Amino acid sequence: xxxxxWQRRRDEWLLTLPSLGWLLLLFVIPxxxxxxxxxxxxxxxxxxxxxxxxxxxxxxxxxxxxxxxWRTLWISAATTVFCVLLAVPAGYGMGRAPAAWRSRLLLLVxxxxxxxxxxxxxxxKLLLHPEGPIKRLLLFLRLTExxxxxxxxxxxxxxxxxxxxxxxxxxxxxxxxxxxxxxxxEAARDLGASRATAFRxxxxxxxxxxxxxxxxxxxxxxxxxxxxxxxxGGTTSEMLGNKIAQRTFVDRNLPHAxxxxxxLTLAVLAPLAAMWLLQRQRAPWLxxxxx
Amino acid sequence: xxxxxxxxxxLAAVLAFFYLPILVLVVNSFNAARxxxxxxxxxxxxxxxxxxxxxxxxxxxxxLLIAVGATAVSAVVGTTAAIALHRYATRLQRLHYSLIxxxxxxxxxxxxxxxxxxxxxxxxxxxxxxxxxxxxxFCISYVAMVVLARLQDxxxxxxEAARDLGASAWVAARxxxxxxxxxxxxxxxxxxxTLSVDDFVVTFFVAGPxxxxxxxxxxSMIKHGSPPLINALSTLLLAVTxxxxxxxxxxxKRSAS
Numbered sequence: 307x308x309x310x311x312w313q314r315r316r317d318e319w320l321l322t323l324p325s326l327g328w329l330l331l332l333f334v335i336p337x338x339x340x341x342x343x344x345x346x347x348x349x350x351x352x353x354x355x356x357x358x359x360x361x362x363x364x365x366x367x368x369x370x371x372x373x374x375x376w377r378t379l380w381i382s383a384a385t386t387v388f389c390v391l392l393a394v395p396a397g398y399g400m401g402r403a404p405a406a407w408r409s410r411l412l413l414l415v416x417x418x419x420x421x422x423x424x425x426x427x428x429x430x431k432l433l434l435h436p437e438g439p440i441k442r443l444l445l446f447l448r449l450t451e452x453x454x455x456x457x458x459x460x461x462x463x464x465x466x467x468x469x470x471x472x473x474x475x476x477x478x479x480x481x482x483x484x485x486x487x488x489x490x491x492e493a494a495r496d497l498g499a500s501r502a503t504a505f506r507x508x509x510x511x512x513x514x515x516x517x518x519x520x521x522x523x524x525x526x527x528x529x530x531x532x533x534x535x536x537x538x539g540g541t542t543s544e545m546l547g548n549k550i551a552q553r554t555f556v557d558r559n560l561p562h563a564x565x566x567x568x569x570l571t572l573a574v575l576a577p578l579a580a581m582w583l584l585q586r587q588r589a590p591w592l593x594x595x596x597x
Numbered sequence: 598x599x600x601x602x603x604x605x606x607x608l609a610a611v612l613a614f615f616y617l618p619i620l621v622l623v624v625n626s627f628n629a630a631r632x633x634x635x636x637x638x639x640x641x642x643x644x645x646x647x648x649x650x651x652x653x654x655x656x657x658x659x660x661l662l663i664a665v666g667a668t669a670v671s672a673v674v675g676t677t678a679a680i681a682l683h684r685y686a687t688r689l690q691r692l693h694y695s696l697i698x699x700x701x702x703x704x705x706x707x708x709x710x711x712x713x714x715x716x717x718x719x720x721x722x723x724x725x726x727x728x729x730x731x732x733x734x735f736c737i738s739y740v741a742m743v744v745l746a747r748l749q750d751x752x753x754x755x756x757e758a759a760r761d762l763g764a765s766a767w768v769a770a771r772x773x774x775x776x777x778x779x780x781x782x783x784x785x786x787x788x789x790x791t792l793s794v795d796d797f798v799v800t801f802f803v804a805g806p807x808x809x810x811x812x813x814x815x816x817s818m819i820k821h822g823s824p825p826l827i828n829a830l831s832t833l834l835l836a837v838t839x840x841x842x843x844x845x846x847x848x849x850k851r852s853a854s
Binding site: 314317318319321322324325326328329330332333334335336337339340343353354392395396398399400402411414415417418420421422423424425426427428429430431432433439469472473476501522523526527529530531532533537547550551554560563564567570571574578 | 608612622678684692706707715812815831
């Protein structure tokens with residue numbers, strides 16, 4: 307029984323409309339609203355006033371902001387570098403483990419992240435506490451001074467960011483390493499490559515896509531980080547996300563918060579667009595074999 | 598040829614790094630001393646105090662209510678989305694796919710902020726309903742991706758065959774497609790439920806002063822409350838999570854055999 311084209315078209319729309327409609331209404335329009343509201347004045351009751359203004363745009367030139375944007379970028383970049391540096395060997399180790407071990411190792415990586423995100427950040431707050439175990443150990447080893455803070459600084463933010471985002475780097479790299487043919491490494495060694503050269507010239511290009519996914523999966527959410535700098539960072543480690551929340555909840559200045567969110571959206575879209583272009587070149591948007 | 602030990606050493610260190618903070622938390626929840634720095638002996642005092650915190654139970658109730666609703670709606674909408682994405686290769690589906698995909702990658706704070714503006718612009722009162730709407734919005738994408746993965750090895754010729762044998766479109770969908778998709782829908786629904794119960798950032802933006810969910814309660818306890826109570830609460834949540842996971846693993850194994 308062959309369906310007529312108009313029936314197929316109607317079925318397609320029926321199946322697409324619920325999600326398409328929902329996301330247009332509650333994702334696309336709100337995102338557009340962020341850009342529009344940045345040009346609205348603030349009203350004295352913490353709402354949005356009538357008319358249009360460039361006041362928000364001008365106040366983004368405030369000398370505080372470049373420093374915060376810069377800090378957001380470097381903390382995100384550093385988080386990404388550390389995550390990839392740890393995830394490449396970890397993914398390699400998991401990919402090379404005997405098959406029976408692989409699923410167990412995978413479970414071991416995932417299980418801690420079934421716990422609440424807030425609770426994991428809180429655990430670090432305890433660990434890094436001035437009377438906490440890490441401080442005591444470092445003092446005992448004479449690696450730190452009694453007055454030096456471990457908490458409420460950029461280093462603490464970076465550490466907890468790496469802790470939180472590391473699985474997002476390990477999973478794509480493990481997925482890539484699992485498909486990688488490790489006998490290629492042995493072939494490279496037989497042909498005279500050193501261990502380091504074989505790793506760099508054969509393994510890394512082989513897991514290239516996993517590497518790219520890992521970088522984006524860490525870098526993009528990290529740009530919008532808010533809870534981590536809020537809970538373990540101090541005033542000198544605020545990121546863009548903290549400013550957005552502060553403008554929203556403390557100053558009740560929604561237009562200003564919108565301006566900052568628009569800025570963050572643009573910062574996120576740039577790497578995302580780069581990824582889309584790279585993926586388009588390699589494979590069409592979805593493999594559609596057998597249709 | 599000798600293999601480098603370095604990857605295994607890094608892997609072991611990474612796993613220790615993952616588990617250490619959680620371990621400290623659990624141990625400290627049984628610590629009678631108020632400050633975690635020293636061991637004051639084994640005690641259940643923090644658990645007893647926790648049980649008396651009414652606000653926590655109220656917040657838990659809100660969380661569960663919202664999660665059940667968001668899971669039900671996003672399971673249906675996400676599944677139809679996945680079927681459409683898999684079945685048709687049209688321009689519309691290209692657009693549809695990018696709309697489903699983008700919420701997965703953008704930072705949560707952007708979704709929270711934009712939804713807050715949207716609700717404020719519409720004049721909606723912030724509360725449980727706005728949290729529910731926001732949760733469905735991000736859950737749809739996760740359900741759609743999980744079901745889509747399951748559909749990769751589904752053969753639509755089965756549906757055509759059912760239709761050729763005289764089944765109506767509805768019967769073919771219900772008797773052939775749904776049973777084959779059920780594991781994917783259940784997995785997607787479980788993911789949606791977990792994400793909804795655990796979500797803090799989006800919820801914080803759209804909650805308003807009235808409705809408190811468990812993560813919002815935990816956040817204010819971390820900011821202003823007593824650490825040992827959070828330790829005890831975390832340990833209880835961990836126990837519940839592990840119990841739920843091991844039960845679902847067992848169910849999966851049983852249905853597979």
